[in-house]
Amino acid sequence: MSTVVIVVIIVVVVVLLALAFALPRARERARVRSRERELGQRREQAASTHRDAAEERAQAADVAERRARIAEQEAARQRAEAQIHEERAELHEQGMADDELVADDEREHFAGTSAVTETRSGAGELDEPARVETSRAAADDEPRAPSRVAADDDQRLST
Secondary structure (H helix, E strand, O other): HHHHHHHHHHHHHHHHHHHHHHHHHHHHHHHHHHHHHHHHHHHHHHHHHHHHHHOOOOOHHHHHHHHHHHHHHHHHHHHHHHHHHHHHHHHHHHOOHHOOOOOHHHHHOEOOOOOOOOOOOOOOOOHHHHHHHHHHOOOOOHHHHHHHHHHHHHHHHOO
């Protein structure tokens, strides 16, 4: 029995020595694996945070681009309106839009000027505006009171 006890004691000592060396290594490996998992979770969280921020900024950039396109279109519209006004100014400077400066009830007063011109249709007859202007030009050229102008215009239109 003494040999069996000695063998058992030696086996137990060897197992204890093996455990003494193996357990710290196993604990170290488990600790490293745990830290790796934690680091992986932090990486995923950081990546998710950055992706969310990137998505928000991309959406903000899209909105800004849309607003910029709207502002660009608004600027183009304003440029076009400015160009229209410039063209109208040139027409007025050249006397090509004098008819816009004279109201219908003032046409007789400005008869014979570039503001009131006679136009002829292809059949040799005067068009309606020219016929009215011609009849007004034939009337007396002395200035009239505004109430008389309106009464005369109403009387001419009714006949």
